[in-house]
């Protein structure tokens with residue numbers, strides 16, 4: 612009898628233990644599931660936030676760097692469609708996607724009594740090449756320079772084909788009848804400049820080579836040179852007081868050599884995958900490496 616009683620007690624204890632264990636493990640499982648669900652929810656929230664921010668960014672295609680470290684591909688002319696946006700003694704074109712924004716700006720300025728005057732807009736890479744080559748040749752023929760000297764001297768004044776924003780169809784040199792000299796920065800004292808400085812960002816344009824930033828941009832202060840980057844980024848950059856290179860750096864989009872790693876030009880990705888060794892050195896010019904070392908610090912005058 613005693614033996615049976617003990618057996619019953621032990622059985623009861625075992626059952627109780629089994630119950631406690633099952634409950635504990637079950638609860639544990641539930642807890643884990645709950646945690647997983649929460650994590651998933653948080654990730655989903657993050658993604659939708661990002662999407663929302665993305666929706667606020669207009670004309671993302673227009674946000675890319677064009678400078679000595681980030682040249683356009685030599686076939687860029689064939690990649691864009693341009694539209695005539697201004698006519699004076701000649702016609703001026705820009706990328707057709709940016710054209711409506713410029714036209715709105717032109718009309719808004721006119722309403723405020725400001726007659727803007729375009730003095731340069733889209734320049735083909737072919738034209739830039741001819742311009743560059745002529746400039747080199749002129750120095751050889753008329754100033755007694757060697758090819759290397761003439762090349763280096765030209766490089767300090769004329770942007771290489773593909774290194775000018777004008778080649779991208781996104782830049783305009785805008786002045787007014789009041790003042791059309793590019794020999795100095797006197798344009799900044801005009802009513803037209805004051806209007807542009809206050810309103811250009813409202814139409815997606817930024818002052819690309821601001822005062823005091825020539826060490827960073829490599830280009831002298833140009834109160835007339837405006838670049839389309841879309842409404843969102845134009846506003847961001849205007850508020851930040853940074854030039855485009857600084858803005859890229861602040862966002863973490865630049866490597867140590869000043870080459871963009873994010874927000875690249877629309878040509879970058881497919882070309883890199885298919886052919887990593889795409890050369891942007893134009894014909895009839897020697898590779899940059901063999902050139903004298905001065906142009907990096909020098910600022911360009913005609914861009």
Ligand SMILES: [Zn+2]
Nearest residue numbers: 783784836914
């Ligand atoms: Zn310009």
